[in-house]
Amino acid sequence: MILWNPAIRRKLTLPLPQYTSGHYVLVHGFEFDCKANDYKIVRLAYRKVGDIFIVSPLVEVYSVKTGAWRGIGAPAPLNHIAGYLWRQAFVSGAAHWVAYPSIFRGVESLILSFDMCNEVFHEIMLPVCLAKESPWYMGVVAIEDSLSIVKYDKLLNMHSVWVMKEYCVVESWTKRYNIETEDGLGIMLGVWRNGEMLLTTRNDDLVAYNVRTQESMNLITGGNKNSFFVDTYKESLALLFEGEKMPI
Secondary structure (H helix, E strand, O other): OEEEEOOOOEEEEOOOOOOOOOOEEEEEEEEEEOOOOEEEEEEEEEEEEOOEEOOOOEEEEEEOOOOEEEEOOOOOOOEEEOOOOOOOEEEOOEEEEEEEEOOOOOOOOEEEEEEOOOOEEEEEOOOHHHHOOOHHHEEEEEEOOEEEEEEEEOOOOEEEEEEEOOOOOHHHEEEEEEEOOOOOEEEEEEEOOOOOEEEEEOOOOEEEEEOOOOEEEEEEOOOOOOOOOOOOOOOOOOOOOOOEEOOO
């Protein structure tokens, strides 16, 4: 695994984590710990035994400051994280994923978060109308710095987008958009500052969708919808004293 800062063309090759032998499904989250002034990676390793994934996962955190992986003191979550590429949304100092309980509790889907500063997991409940929906047809995204959930409806060929106006206040979930495109929808990747949404289509194209005009513009044709990824980027001097210079 490599961390890369394109602003100063430096990279850092990470050491191997502790749990590498055996069959694991891996989920990663990466962001900045503002309290420790440190970049961190959280790694959840779900061990596979036969056709079953063991819950809870093995959890490790990598710190750029220390240059090492270590375990966490808090309990690991009793949840599976859903989704093909386990896309995360980083909001309010925490990484978020769509998840579901390992033991049925009357709730099918929820959001699992990992607080990067305190290194603890939390569960965030979804709107009541989404709590019993399949987690495999939902995804998390940050919209205007707010935690948001996208529900994919293949029958209606529509995305519905819900925004949590006040972080961790379940009652503040508000339905914001219904989105349709002529080519059929794949995955919602993110939202630009101008309000346009980046989406994939069933034809594996990347499009920009204008919510106000309900028009879409093709950006990339003939890609792979599962290979597209969007996140925010801000220039910094991170890795100035770690890692190595990349060749021009």
